[in-house]
Amino acid sequence: MRSSHLGVRAVVRCFTLNPGGFRPFALIYGMVAFSDAAKVAVDAFVTPVWVVEVERADLVWANRSALTLFGAATLEELLARERMKGANAFLARELGRLAAGARLESEFRVLQPDFERLVTCTFTGIDGDARTKLVLVEAHADRNAPASLRAPEFEQRIQSRDRMASIGALTAGVVHGINNPLSYVIANLEYVKRLLSPGAERLEAKALSELGDVLDDSLDGAERVRSIVSDLGSFSRPSDARVLAVDLERATDRALSVTANEIRHRARVVREYTHVPAVLGTEAKLVQVILNVLINATHSMEMGAIERNSIIVRTRLDQQNRPTLEIEDTGCGIAKDNLGRVFDPFFTTKPVGVGTGLGLSIADRIVRELGGEIQLESVHGQGTIVRIALPAAPLSVVASPVLESLPPFSGDRFFARVLVIDDEPAILRAFRRVLSAHEVVLAASGPEAMAKLAEGRRFDVIFCDVMMPEMSGVEVYQRIRECHPGQEHQLVFMTGGAFAEPAAHFIESVDNPKLKKPFTGSSLRALVAAVMRQHAR
Numbered sequence: 335m336r337s338s339h340l341g342v343r344a345v346v347r348c349f350t351l352n353p354g355g356f357r358p359f360a361l362i363y364g365m366v367a368f369s370d371a372a373k374v375a376v377d378a379f380v381t382p383v384w385v386v387e388v389e390r391a392d393l394v395w396a397n398r399s400a401l402t403l404f405g406a407a408t409l410e411e412l413l414a415r416e417r418m419k420g421a422n423a424f425l426a427r428e429l430g431r432l433a434a435g436a437r438l439e440s441e442f443r444v445l446q447p448d449f450e451r452l453v454t455c456t457f458t459g460i461d462g463d464a465r466t467k468l469v470l471v472e473a474h475a476d477r478n479a480p481a482s483l484r485a486p487e488f489e490q491r492i493q494s495r496d497r498m499a500s501i502g503a504l505t506a507g508v509v510h511g512i513n514n515p516l517s518y519v520i521a522n523l524e525y526v527k528r529l530l531s532p533g534a535e536r537l538e539a540k541a542l543s544e545l546g547d548v549l550d551d552s553l554d555g556a557e558r559v560r561s562i563v564s565d566l567g568s569f570s571r572p573s574d575a576r577v578l579a580v581d582l583e584r585a586t587d588r589a590l591s592v593t594a595n596e597i598r599h600r601a602r603v604v605r606e607y608t609h610v611p612a613v614l615g616t617e618a619k620l621v622q623v624i625l626n627v628l629i630n631a632t633h634s635m636e637m638g639a640i641e642r643n644s645i646i647v648r649t650r651l652d653q654q655n656r657p658t659l660e661i662e663d664t665g666c667g668i669a670k671d672n673l674g675r676v677f678d679p680f681f682t683t684k685p686v687g688v689g690t691g692l693g694l695s696i697a698d699r700i701v702r703e704l705g706g707e708i709q710l711e712s713v714h715g716q717g718t719i720v721r722i723a724l725p726a727a728p729l730s731v732v733a734s735p736v737l738e739s740l741p742p743f744s745g746d747r748f749f750a751r752v753l754v755i756d757d758e759p760a761i762l763r764a765f766r767r768v769l770s771a772h773e774v775v776l777a778a779s780g781p782e783a784m785a786k787l788a789e790g791r792r793f794d795v796i797f798c799d800v801m802m803p804e805m806s807g808v809e810v811y812q813r814i815r816e817c818h819p820g821q822e823h824q825l826v827f828m829t830g831g832a833f834a835e836p837a838a839h840f841i842e843s844v845d846n847p848k849l850k851k852p853f854t855g856s857s858l859r860a861l862v863a864a865v866m867r868q869h870a871r
Contacts, residue, residue: 583607
């Protein structure tokens, strides 16, 4: 059979990223080698993808979707059974002429245990070693995606993997950023404990005067840890599908905070903010975009050359009046021949095993999904500028929710009956100490709190953790509303930042105050006063 009868034709297509999810036509354009990192990423693809060694006409690798297509339980089973020879041997000549990066389209007979099916595929030449010629085969996704996999879920998985890969690359720096302040916080607290121990003599005047400085340093260190954890949380939490008004400069600062230790050994950071309008997006996704660009910029500069290198982050309005973020580095730049490929999936100039080559591809996907544009200019040996332009958020669009509501401090003297519900004993003890001027009732679970309410006691303020075993904070709210109508308005939701999307949506939809952990004693006292004032009206 001649290949022309099967409609073989050369094609030049890019990896397209559609709103409905990844549809990888002409996959892995310009890929130098089918590396282990690429295999890990491609294994999650909704599209069946496999690799053929042309000379022997053997399958050498297949992703999970391809295993489903071929009716094989494992890769080992498929490799032991399936061969290109026979029904597909006529393709060997055409595939043998494919250069790395070149493509053709044809049909492939997929032999399953009980029957065969004809599948339209795109074949892409990829480099093996000097003696091996490999071709990557991609079954057209619209026709052949396994029913158990769907594009939206796939896209969420691939973006989640990219976020986790970024966090993995920065783990050492993040740990360093936390351990530094944590070291002097622990040392200072042990110092104070030793000074105040029962066996210690009366405090000397010098030690007493120093005590304030010790506690100030400890509070400062704890605040630094809180800031790092908060910035990590904004990046790693599951992405909310809703498009809201996001402060572009705040998102940039969060990304810079996460990458701070990685950058500080390579370059200076210069901020040139002009307070541009809020943009349409979600903070978690925008932080992911900015973080991916910052990581690339950082890795383009050598360690220890801080005096020569810089990363400039600036905001401005472009010619279309769109809020724009520019990230400019003085790194090694990108060769002219590679500029057209920087947004291609899996394209990377980093050493094998460093990254997956998905960062800029996913950044481009997210920005375009939000109606924006990402551009890159680079001069090899001089540096790179990445511009991210996004539509400004209309005034009618609400701002990104901040799950915390702290009123101004009140000096009013009053007495309140407070119920605190949390499964962490140390937090319960802290509440009792901080709110010692009030009557504080503690409950270590939702059912225990409901039992106290069932005794007929009414509370002026109810602090309730969102994530608890047995009964969540949302369930506590709903039970109080059903069994003790009106008391639900006294409830303050407490959150450590990790909870499911439905819970996040619910607590944003109600008017109850929110308190984000970690919190300060002054914020607790102010919140009690605010709830008391609100319900005294």
